[in-house]
Amino acid sequence: MTTASTVRSGLPLPLTIIGIIVLMLVCLFPFAWMALSSIKTLGELYTVPPHWWPDMPTIANYANVLFDSNIPRYFLNSVIISVGSTGLALALAIFASYGFARFEFRGKPFWQAFVLIGQLLPTAAIIVPLFITLRVLGLVNTYWGLILVYMIITLPLSVWMLTSYMKAIPPEVEEAAIIDGSSRLGVLFRITLPLSMPGLIAVLVYAFVTTWNEFIFALCFATDSSVKTLPIGLSEFSTEFNTDWGGVMAASMVMTIPIALLFLVFQRMFVGGLTAGATKG
Numbered sequence: 001m002t003t004a005s006t007v008r009s010g011l012p013l014p015l016t017i018i019g020i021i022v023l024m025l026v027c028l029f030p031f032a033w034m035a036l037s038s039i040k041t042l043g044e045l046y047t048v049p050p051h052w053w054p055d056m057p058t059i060a061n062y063a064n065v066l067f068d069s070n071i072p073r074y075f076l077n078s079v080i081i082s083v084g085s086t087g088l089a090l091a092l093a094i095f096a097s098y099g100f101a102r103f104e105f106r107g108k109p110f111w112q113a114f115v116l117i118g119q120l121l122p123t124a125a126i127i128v129p130l131f132i133t134l135r136v137l138g139l140v141n142t143y144w145g146l147i148l149v150y151m152i153i154t155l156p157l158s159v160w161m162l163t164s165y166m167k168a169i170p171p172e173v174e175e176a177a178i179i180d181g182s183s184r185l186g187v188l189f190r191i192t193l194p195l196s197m198p199g200l201i202a203v204l205v206y207a208f209v210t211t212w213n214e215f216i217f218a219l220c221f222a223t224d225s226s227v228k229t230l231p232i233g234l235s236e237f238s239t240e241f242n243t244d245w246g247g248v249m250a251a252s253m254v255m256t257i258p259i260a261l262l263f264l265v266f267q268r269m270f271v272g273g274l275t276a277g278a279t280k281g
Contacts (some may be wrong), residue, residue: 061249070225074230078255082208090200090204102174116157118152118156150214158207215231233251
């Protein structure tokens with residue numbers, strides 16, 4: 001019999017709470033340091049030993065990032081590319097996952113494994129073939145080039161997560177709808193997808209965050225300022241002889257806030273979708 005002072009793992013409740021607090025501090029410390037550093041002057045950033053609180057808070061770093069750099073343009077580029085690739089990956093993952101979850105066909109185990117092969121290949125192994133393909137298609141330095149590349153990157157794991165979630169939905173629910181006269185496509189959109197909402201949110205957040213933070217492909221496939229993304233913008237604050245750490249911290253805050261808001265909005269459904277995708281089916 002368990003008591004109020006213990007948790008399911010058998011650890012005392014106070015010890016568990018202390019562990020959670022320590023873990024929270026470890027996770028929040030980098031973000032807090034970044035936020036405070038973004039309002040420090042250059043002199044304070046190089047103070048030894050470093051100061052936790054700024055003596056003279058300033059928004060000069062944010063003014064420089066927002067008005068004297070290309071960060072606003074890169075922010076727009078990141079939004080366009082991330083939304084486009086996430087939407088495309090999610091749409092394809094829905095139909096592929098439903099096919100794997102509900103239909104039996106020859107070679108199904110092979111194709112399910114084949115989908116995940118892309119996740120096993122290192123970036124260095126695929127970056128040159130991708131660049132050659134995009135150059136032949138005329139998609140280097142274009143939104144569509146990066147959207148297609150990021151869709152390819154995020155699609156395998158998206159299909160895997162969503163397939164596991166859809167398998168957990170009882171087929172009898174769909175069969176009843178079909179008997180009532182609904183088409184297979186109608187069943188997918190009216191029954192399966194609403195029941196799969198936590199899984200869809202998990203895929204959406206995963207694909208968006210992966211695309212938003214990606215650096216290597218953006219560095220190689222987007223050399224024009226009109227299509228560069230935020231991670232590339234961060235690297236431009238570092239030169240051969242100097243790094244504008246105040247600008248880096250302020251730009252990092254600008255880059256982090258949308259992701260933090262996205263996770264906060266979909267937090268419960270995202271965690272629920274991940275755990276369901278990992279344990280069901």
